[in-house]
Amino acid sequence: MAAEQGKTVDLSVAMILDPVPAADWLVIAPVALPLIFGAVLLMLRHRTATQPRVAIAALAALFAVDLGLLIHVWTGGPVVMTMGRWLPPFGISFVADMLGATLVVTAGLVALVCGIFSIGTVNDIGRRYGFYAFMMLMVAGVNGSFLTGDIFNLYVWFEVFLISSFGLIILGSGRRQIDGATKYAILNLVATTLFLIATGYLYGIFGTLNMADIARKAPELRETAPLMTLATLYLVAFGMKAAAFPLNFWLPASYHTPRIVVAALFAGLLTKVGIYALLRTLVMLFPPERSVLSGLIIWLAIGTMLIGIFGALAQNDIRRVLGFVVVSGIGSMLAGIGLGSEVGLAGAIVYAVHSMLVMTALYLLAGQMRRAGGSYSLSDLAGLYRSHPMMAAIALFLVLAAAGLPPGSGLWPKVMLVQASLADGIWWLALAILVTGLLTTLALGRVFVLAFWRVKEAAERTGSEIATTASAQTAVLILCIPVAVMGVWPEPFIAAAQTAVAGLLDPATYAGAVFPVEAVQ
Amino acid sequence: METAFSALVGIFFAVAVYLLLSKHIIRILLGAAILSNAVNLLIFTAGRLTREVPPIIPAHLYMPDEATANPLPQALVLTAIVISFSLFAFLLVLTYRAYQELGTDDTEEMRVAEPADDAMPPMGY
Amino acid sequence: MRTLIFRTMAPYLTSLMVLFSVFVLLRGHNEPGGGFIGGLIAASAFAIYGIACGVSPVRRALYFHPMGISGFGLLIASLAGAMSIFSGVPFMTGLWAEVSVLGVTVDLSTPLVFDIGVYLVVLGSLTSIALALEEREED
Numbered sequence: 166m167a168a169e170q171g172k173t174v175d176l177s178v179a180m181i182l183d184p185v186p187a188a189d190w191l192v193i194a195p196v197a198l199p200l201i202f203g204a205v206l207l208m209l210r211h212r213t214a215t216q217p218r219v220a221i222a223a224l225a226a227l228f229a230v231d232l233g234l235l236i237h238v239w240t241g242g243p244v245v246m247t248m249g250r251w252l253p254p255f256g257i258s259f260v261a262d263m264l265g266a267t268l269v270v271t272a273g274l275v276a277l278v279c280g281i282f283s284i285g286t287v288n289d290i291g292r293r294y295g296f297y298a299f300m301m302l303m304v305a306g307v308n309g310s311f312l313t314g315d316i317f318n319l320y321v322w323f324e325v326f327l328i329s330s331f332g333l334i335i336l337g338s339g340r341r342q343i344d345g346a347t348k349y350a351i352l353n354l355v356a357t358t359l360f361l362i363a364t365g366y367l368y369g370i371f372g373t374l375n376m377a378d379i380a381r382k383a384p385e386l387r388e389t390a391p392l393m394t395l396a397t398l399y400l401v402a403f404g405m406k407a408a409a410f411p412l413n414f415w416l417p418a419s420y421h422t423p424r425i426v427v428a429a430l431f432a433g434l435l436t437k438v439g440i441y442a443l444l445r446t447l448v449m450l451f452p453p454e455r456s457v458l459s460g461l462i463i464w465l466a467i468g469t470m471l472i473g474i475f476g477a478l479a480q481n482d483i484r485r486v487l488g489f490v491v492v493s494g495i496g497s498m499l500a501g502i503g504l505g506s507e508v509g510l511a512g513a514i515v516y517a518v519h520s521m522l523v524m525t526a527l528y529l530l531a532g533q534m535r536r537a538g539g540s541y542s543l544s545d546l547a548g549l550y551r552s553h554p555m556m557a558a559i560a561l562f563l564v565l566a567a568a569g570l571p572p573g574s575g576l577w578p579k580v581m582l583v584q585a586s587l588a589d590g591i592w593w594l595a596l597a598i599l600v601t602g603l604l605t606t607l608a609l610g611r612v613f614v615l616a617f618w619r620v621k622e623a624a625e626r627t628g629s630e631i632a633t634t635a636s637a638q639t640a641v642l643i644l645c646i647p648v649a650v651m652g653v654w655p656e657p658f659i660a661a662a663q664t665a666v667a668g669l670l671d672p673a674t675y676a677g678a679v680f681p682v683e684a685v686q
Numbered sequence: 687m688e689t690a691f692s693a694l695v696g697i698f699f700a701v702a703v704y705l706l707l708s709k710h711i712i713r714i715l716l717g718a719a720i721l722s723n724a725v726n727l728l729i730f731t732a733g734r735l736t737r738e739v740p741p742i743i744p745a746h747l748y749m750p751d752e753a754t755a756n757p758l759p760q761a762l763v764l765t766a767i768v769i770s771f772s773l774f775a776f777l778l779v780l781t782y783r784a785y786q787e788l789g790t791d792d793t794e795e796m797r798v799a800e801p802a803d804d805a806m807p808p809m810g811y
Numbered sequence: 812m813r814t815l816i817f818r819t820m821a822p823y824l825t826s827l828m829v830l831f832s833v834f835v836l837l838r839g840h841n842e843p844g845g846g847f848i849g850g851l852i853a854a855s856a857f858a859i860y861g862i863a864c865g866v867s868p869v870r871r872a873l874y875f876h877p878m879g880i881s882g883f884g885l886l887i888a889s890l891a892g893a894m895s896i897f898s899g900v901p902f903m904t905g906l907w908a909e910v911s912v913l914g915v916t917v918d919l920s921t922p923l924v925f926d927i928g929v930y931l932v933v934l935g936s937l938t939s940i941a942l943a944l945e946e947r948e949e950d
Binding site: 331366422543615 | 715
Binding site: 181184185187189190193197200201203204205206207208210246247248249250256259295298 | 876878879881882883884885886889890892893896899900901902903904905
């Protein structure tokens with residue numbers, strides 16, 4: 166606008182004038198695509214039959230785009246796009262590094278599978294109240310969180326997926342749902358407000374919100390500025406989002422109340438965004454502060470692991486068992502962050518990917534068990550092995566994977582975390598991880614034994630069994646594939662996690678991608 | 687100026703935390719509303735307070751010709767207000783529904799999702 | 812609340828407020844105003860109409876479901892951002908076109924489309940929340 170009038174204004178000091186390669190759009194597409202389709206689905210409110218087709222086509226396209234982004238990042242390093250042509254740090258940058266790209270791909274797969282599962286399980290009422298639209302908007306928010314390079318923008322994406330998750334959790338408005346949603350909503354609101362408080366202080370100290378810029382400026386400011394306060398505030402805020410002990414109580418209070426596919430989506434995506442944000446802030450932006458906090462984080466991790474799994478052992482409802490197992494898994498990821506070594510962090514990232522896949526699969530499987538057995542309660546479920554042998558095989562495989570036993574994917578991240586804690590001489594953490602593994606085997610193994618192996622009398626039938634649908638079975642099977650691949654061939658996953666950790670520990674590549682001009686100088 | 691505002695933010699936080707610790711949902715909501723306002727004031731103060739002109743560039747210029755107020759905290763606060771406002775509106779509807787469905791706004795009595803007398807899992811095979 | 816005076820005045824008040832909200836929306840292009848505040852004014856207009864005449868007349872007057880309106884707003888806002896893919900500039904870059912209508916040059920731009928999108932999102936979502944609250948008041 167300005168240059169056309171012939172005034173002597175040098176736009177290059179404020180704007181990016183180079184044309185943007187088409188491939189860079191891959192970094193914004195995982196956010197823009199679900200936003201656009203979420204909007205379309207909101208408008209298709211009454212076309213309940215069309216909705217799943219549009220949603221699944223969009224999710225499949227999204228997954229393809231995510232894969233493209235991952236390949237692009239794997240071969241060419243971090244991809245950056247800065248909004249509105251303004252030079253960073255003034256424009257908001259979207260940065261896809263290995264960590265973001267890996268998590269975006271996993272989230273894309275989880276969302277696609279939940280979309281397929283929902284075909285036969287979400288009824289017209291759920292569709293009319295916007296199940297698919299909210300799901301798309303939530304995926305947009307989660308992807309935005311993984312890809313943004315601006316810390317205030319991260320807050321905005323947190324709110325985007327939080328608001329969409331409110332829409333999902335009250336879908337149907339049952340009494341239990343409203344009770345669970347109230348606790349979920351208020352505690353998450355407080356957590357994001359804490360995040361915003363920390364961001365306000367951060368802006369006051371740094372005068373910038375661009376993460377690459379913060380990473381560059383932190384070493385100079387460390388002498389004078391209270392960065393320790395910032396790091397602790399972020400730990401509390403994201404720890405609450407991730408459901409870390411002692412701020413975990415909202416999760417088991419709410420995750421068993423919504424529809425099972427919504428719970429599966431939440432278990433797969435939401436808490437992991439908290440872990441991602443912890444990795445981004447504590448490991449990339451404030452590493453010295455993280456090492457001061459590491460003792461605390463390790464004890465929080467042990468608390469989360471053990472409280473989670475003891476909680477799981479005391480539950481009768483499968484969904485509540487799984488809710489506590491999700492909490493326990495967060496403990497393992499926190500352990501990696503607390504250790505802070507390369508192996509430990511890589512273990513945490515591999516665990517995050519594993520947990521996203523396996524916990525979603527387990528929730529979806531619980532939905533299948535409810536349909537086949539007529540109940541979520543362990544006291545009522547029985548004899549599923551005889552009626553559904555295929556489901557029993559999948560269940561056994563997923564239980565082993567979640568407990569960290571071969572041939573599933575859970576073994577490798579646990580091995581890495583135990584190795585890392587022994588290398589640092591923190592044997593009690595290694596012990597806690599192993600004990601948690603044993604107790605997870607007990608908790609989930611008991612679910613398997615009671616629901617599948619226990620003999621069921623014909624008279625005990627509850628009468629509320631519903632036939633399982635083919636789409637739902639396909640969905641669970643699709644999720645089993647990456648779990649199995651990760652179990653028998655973990656090398657590419659570990660390599661990706663190691664690249665991601667290298668990028669986190671040395672943010673020079675990340676900062677160089679955002680500020681290319683200065684990297685050349 | 688900043689000192690006075692910091693003290694004010696502190697008072698806001700204290701009030702908000704006090705209300706959040708209540709067991710009645712409606713007080714918790716008021717606490718959350720005050721908390722979000724406290725944060726907005728905090729961001730505003732963090733962007734430094736100056737008595738300058740508004741950050742609007744006159745039509746015939748490309749750059750403001752005098753020092754202007756920092757526009758970024760204003761944009762951040764505006765975003766935060768929008769978000770906290772919509773969340774507050776949602777929470778109001780939700781608690782109203784909760785009050786209708788559950789007949790209480792006392793969190794200690796809100797045990798529908800987690801009943802106190804929940805059965806233990808079977809102890810034997 | 813439903814006094815005769817209020818019931819008679821509400822439709823006029825509502826139409827005036829909606830008109831004003833469009834004015835604020837368009838004014839926001841270069842001066843204080845914009846899509847968000849415009850949307851708020853429009854949503855409060857419909858809320859007033861709802862208080863005075865009940866929820867179902869508002870739903871009839873809106874014709875489309877409020878969430879559908881907000882979906883449409885979100886769609887055009889995100890498409891306005893994505894338009895820049897055709898010009899080889901990053902997402903959300905403002906693109907401008909000068910259109911001459913009856914001898915008057917009008918600046919059209921993607922930020923304007925984005926702002927209209929924001930207006931519709933705010934209008935739709937807040938109206939649906941307000942109507943949800945008002946509906947419950949009746950029973």
